[in-house]
Amino acid sequence: MRIENRYTPQYLKLRKERLDGQFRLTKAKARKLILLNYYLTMLSERLYDRALELCSIYDRFIAEGKDIYRNYTVNGYICCENRDAACSPSNTLPGALLDNTRDDIWHISLYENTSDNADIAETNSRDRQLQLSLFNNIGIFGEPPLNDRPLCRFLSELHGANETYSLDDLVLMNTTDFFIDIEASWEK
C-alpha cells in the first residue's frame, strides 16, 4: 500500500507561515535564539578560517610549482542535520523538514589568487564572504532583544529564504545539529 506523504514543500511553507504568525517570544526562547545565533556566527568564522587555511596550503603547493592545484575553488558549507531527523523518513515531519531544506542555503566560495588580483582578494575577504558587517536581522530578529547583535548570514537564510524551519523549530535545535563541510574542486 502506498503511503501518501502529506509533508509536501507547500505544506511545510504554510506550516512555517502559520507557526511564525503565532510565535510568541518568551525570555527562554529569546535566550535560545541568541545562543543559536552566537554559535552559528562562531561556526561561520571557523568555516572561513578552515577554508582559508586550505587555500594557503594550495597556494604553497602552487608556489612549489605543482600546477595541478591551479584554479582551485574552495567552497564551505554549514550543514544542518538534526540526528533524529537524519534517521527519519521523509513522510515524517523531522525527515521532511530536513529533506526539503536546500543544501546550499548559504555557502562561502574562495578562489585562487596567487596573482594578487584586487577583485578576487575583495571577493575572498572575510567581510565579503561572511557579511558580518551587514545587518541581516530580519523579522523578529530585528526587534529587541534579538536586535542587539547582527544575525549571521546562515541563520538569516535558514529563517528567511528557506521555507521549512519555523522559529519554534529553530528554538528546538541544538548547536550539535550543525556541522561544517569544506570542499575544494578543480574543473579542467
Next chain:
Amino acid sequence: MNNDMDMFMLLNRKLQHCFHWTPENSRKILVLNDYLFSLENRLYDEMLSMKTDYDRLIEEGNGSLNGYEITGSISYRSSALLKTADQETSELLYKCAGFDSFLTIRMSHDDLPPDHRRDSLMTSLNWNIEDFDQGCLDGHYICYLMHELFVDGPYSLTDALYMKPEDFHEKIEVRV
C-alpha cells in the same frame, strides 16, 4: 517526461544512427578512445599526486586533513552543438549520461589496495565487446569510458565521430 521515457527515446535515436565501421570511422573512434584512456590515467595520476601531498601534510601533523576524500570524474560537455544533436537532445544526452556516477575514482588517507588503478579504471578487461567487437579494432585496447558512453550510455557511435577531445572535462573534488 520521466527518465525512463527519456532513455527510451535516446536508445531509439541510437538505433536509428546506423554506424559503418569504415577505415576512416574506425580511425576516428580509436583516436577518441586513446585520448579518453590517456585522460583517465592523467586524472588518476593527478589524484594520486594530491593524495601523496595530503598524506605528507598529515604526517607532518596537520590533523585537520585527516578525513580527506578525493573524488575524480570525467564528463562530456560540448562547447558547440554536435552535428548529430540539437540543443534539446544535447541536454537530454547529458542528463541521461549520469556523468557523476560513472568512472568515479575515490581516494582517501587509507592505503590504496595494490590493484586500485586497475579497478578504478576498469582495465582488467579490454572493453572491445558488444558494439566494439569489430575485426577492425583487433589488437587495440578499448577503454571503459568508451563502453560507458557508447554501449551502456545514451551516446551513439555516430555522435563519437563529432566529439572533440577538448569537450571532455575532468573534475576533482576534495572534501576535508
